Amino acid sequence: MIFIDFYNIKIKDFDNSHKQIIIYSKMNRYNFSNLSCEDKNDNELSPHLSIDELVYKVNKSAKSSKNRSKNMIYDYARSNEWKWFVTMTFDPKKVDSFDYEIVTKKLSQWLKNIHKRKCPNMKYLFVPELHPTSGRFHFHGIMNNIDELEILDSGHVDNDGNIIYNIGSYKLGFTTATKIRDTEKVAMYIGKYVTKELSAVAKNKKKYWVSKNLNIPSVTVYEGDMEELDFGVHGAIINDSEYDMVNFKQVKKGDGYIRYYELKKKE
Structure with a gap:
């Protein structure tokens, strides 16, 4: 079997209808098992680093972890069907929502209990949010297969006229739930809660919670000639006769770039 050590093209198949093509201007290492000792130690904090170098390394590591x-989160969100967008907060009389360890344990236990007692096929993905002014934590999540939960009409609607529901089975605080209209938009949105500030608080800790029954995308990587690929946004790899390109984004990375192409199967 031949292993690709480097790649500059990654293709993610989320389902039978959607995929993402990522093109990197610089090569990425794929087979990490072949790293030399020198490579492996590159991310360690050397005692000989200056203060500026140390700060740079720490910030770079935090940014990599956040990304x-x-x-x-994006891969999980795109690879599954979702019905509910949920926000869960904590009653300060019951839970110290300033403490990351406490709120994450409370959420984990609630999810385990619901899965065991009411919703054995439940799918979920939850991400914490650190409120920028109060400093309290709450959670946003996307869920499916939770018909057994007590989902109640709150009597209110959001700005788009969608009914806001409450989850009666949640007793730790307050909830809102709205039906998801566009899974792709939700996938783009929910990962934004993983901010630099949250990553600093949750360093070396979990930053998202998922059920074990979630699908993940199939991923294929290639090594391609950039001169052949980089002759325009609509290069040959993008012009798939079965798919339409529905979104394109280019982001700067160091002195290079990464291009993201979102494709949807033609009707």
Whole structure:
């Protein structure tokens, strides 16, 4: 079996109708098992680093961790069907919502209890949000297969006229739930809660919670000639006869770039 050590093209198949093509201007290492000792130690904090170098390394590591979390959240969100967008807060009389350890344990236990007692096929993805002014934590999530929960009409609607529901089975605080209209938009939105500030508080800790029954995208990587690929946004790899390109984004990375192409199967 031949292993690709480097790649600059990644294709993610989320389902039978959607995929994402990512093109990197610089090569990425794929087979990390072949890293030399020198490579492996590159991320360690050397005692000989200056203060400026140390700060740079720490910030770079935090940014990489945040981006990895966002990418995983996006992949889970895009690869599954969702029905509910949920926000869960904590009653300060019951839970100290300033404490990350406490709120994450409370959420985890609630999810385990619901899965065991009421919704064995429940699918979920939850992300914490650190409120910028109060400093309290709450959670946003997307869910499916929760018909067994007590979902109640609150009597209110959001700005778009969608009915706001409450989850009666949640006793730790307050909830809102709205039906999801566009899974792709939700996937783009929910990862934004993983901010630099949250990553600093949750360093080396979980930043998202998912059920074990979620689908993940199939991922294929290639090594391609950038001169052949980089002859325009609508290069040959994008012009798939079965798909339409529905979104394109280019982001700067160091002195290079990453291009993201979102494709949807033609009707």
